Amino acid sequence: xxxxxxxxxxxxxxxxxxDIFTAAGCEPAxxxxxxxxxxxxxxTGHDSHGVIRTPRYILWLREGKVKAGQTISxxxxxxxxxxxxxxxxxxxxxxxxxxxxxxxxxxxxxMAAIGxxxxxxxxxxxxxxxxxxxxxxxxxxxxxxxxxxxxxxFGGVDRRFSTNPICxxxxxxxxxxxxxxxxxxVAEGKVLVASNGGKPVPPGSLIGPSGELSADPRxxxxxxxxxxxRDSARGEGALRTFGEHKGSGLAFMCELLAGCLTGGxxxxxxxxxxxxxxxxxxxxxxxxxxxxxxxxFSDSVLDYARYVKASRPAETGGEVLIxxxxxxxxxxxxxxxxxxxxxxxxxxxCDTAHALGxxxxxxxxxxx
Numbered sequence: 281x282x283x284x285x286x287x288x289x290x291x292x293x294x295x296x297x298x299d300i301f302t303a304a305g306c307e308p309a310x311x312x313x314x315x316x317x318x319x320x321x322x323x324t325g326h327d328s329h330g331v332i333r334t335p336r337y338i339l340w341l342r343e344g345k346v347k348a349g350q351t352i353s354x355x356x357x358x359x360x361x362x363x364x365x366x367x368x369x370x371x372x373x374x375x376x377x378x379x380x381x382x383x384x385x386x387x388x389x390x391m392a393a394i395g396x397x398x399x400x401x402x403x404x405x406x407x408x409x410x411x412x413x414x415x416x417x418x419x420x421x422x423x424x425x426x427x428x429x430x431x432x433x434f435g436g437v438d439r440r441f442s443t444n445p446i447c448x449x450x451x452x453x454x455x456x457x458x459x460x461x462x463x464x465x466v467a468e469g470k471v472l473v474a475s476n477g478g479k480p481v482p483p484g485s486l487i488g489p490s491g492e493l494s495a496d497p498r499x500x501x502x503x504x505x506x507x508x509x510r511d512s513a514r515g516e517g518a519l520r521t522f523g524e525h526k527g528s529g530l531a532f533m534c535e536l537l538a539g540c541l542t543g544g545x546x547x548x549x550x551x552x553x554x555x556x557x558x559x560x561x562x563x564x565x566x567x568x569x570x571x572x573x574x575x576x577f578s579d580s581v582l583d584y585a586r587y588v589k590a591s592r593p594a595e596t597g598g599e600v601l602i603x604x605x606x607x608x609x610x611x612x613x614x615x616x617x618x619x620x621x622x623x624x625x626x627x628x629x630c631d632t633a634h635a636l637g638x639x640x641x642x643x644x645x646x647x648x
Contacts, residue, residue: 284477286626286646287618294319296633296641297331303636304338306348310373317372321404322619324607326460328469329404332476332625335508335632337370337401345557346370346400352377355397355543360389363542366399371560374399379408382566383415390571394564397544398426402560406460406607409449413456418567421447424538426545428558430500431464432487432518434528439518442547443467444534448603451569453578457585459603463531464519468512471497471519475504476624488517508628537563 294315301311314337322330340346350369354362364381366374378396385392402408405421412419425442433440443462450457466481474481475497484493486500494517498504502514521527539546544561569577591600614620621629623646630640 284623284646285620286623286643287620288626288641288643289618290319290323290615292641292643293322293331293619296638297334297629299638300334300338300629300633300636303633303638304341304348306341306370310348310370313376314370314372317375317403317407319619320407323611323614324404324406325610325614326404326406326467326469326607327473327478327621328467330619331621331629332469332472333401333403335628336510338632338636340400350374352381352396360385360391361393361395363395363397365397366559368398368557368559369400371400371402375402375408376411378562379411379419379564382419382564383412383417386417386566386568387415390568392566394566395538395542395544396562396564397542397559399560399562401558402562404460405445405447405562406449406458406604408564409447409458409460410456412564412566413449413451413458416451416568416570418451418569419447419449420565420567421445422534422537422563423447424534424544424561425547426539426559426561427547429547430468430512430519431521431531433532434521434525437487437489437491437518440548441521441528441531441535443519444531444538444547446530446534450581451578452581452585454582455608457581457602457604458607461522463521463527463534465522465527466519468500468519471500472510473622473625475501475510476622476628478622478625485520486517487520493520508624508631 298311298315301314302308318331347368350367353365355365356363364378382392382394405423409419423445428442429439431441443464445462447460465485470481481495483495486494488494488499499517500512500515501510521531535546538561541563542561585602589600593599633640
């Protein structure tokens, strides 16, 4: 199915989004940081976590659900562990601080486990694995959303989980290998993209209150015609987990590790049954390969990656890809040619800018 997009040069989009956050009350450095990480998601092809989030973030800022200019607080600390509180700051500010805290501990002790709670939407988790990999560390991340029920457990129709991503990053001499996926069949942001006229979600990605399967974004958001507003509280359905019971089991464990263990809370039950401020929790484990007493880790990883990729393609002209390869290729392509955005997505961002007294930049006309 064809859909209209407009392609925006990366530097233009980055500056525009940064200006929006600055105009909304962020310091310029924070506005630029938020824009950087949102564009990082777009550049890797994860548009669901990219600039499409801008209007929603600004709405949350205006409603006091996320705060500008925050930093982390240390709630509990040992030489190898810590619980950090994000104080509801923007995830693109809190995330780097929490990761750097874990990196510092792992460099000292060889490993560290860091629990983060009460962070604003923490964005594409692959960014944080890449940050750790740049420091030479393996990292494993389990994420949940407090009071963010969107996903039905296997065998059920009522929302119980959020999209609860899991991410693993492994450093090598040729760049990191990053595995990053939601435990839902699709991320909520992909439904958001589809609702704006973007790529449809796969059939059966959502489930209705009577158990019917669907790919219609209205199952999650309710009526979407003639409005840019997307509120999951208006929909009667839920996202489904990937892999049936396997994805459901992983989502459950994310709630236990990122919600219960960090003290930030799980996706539910929601007091009073009403959605309020949501917050990300994340349990991150950092490992220094050199502290395990083995040598040649990077060479071993790269040798095995080459062996896996040498498997004969199942289809003529096909290729076996390892985690992170599609993102790397998309980044190169979009840095060169710009970032494609659905027309509705661009319109929603521009509406947000207008409300803040900003004029959107001139961009090329949409293409089919």
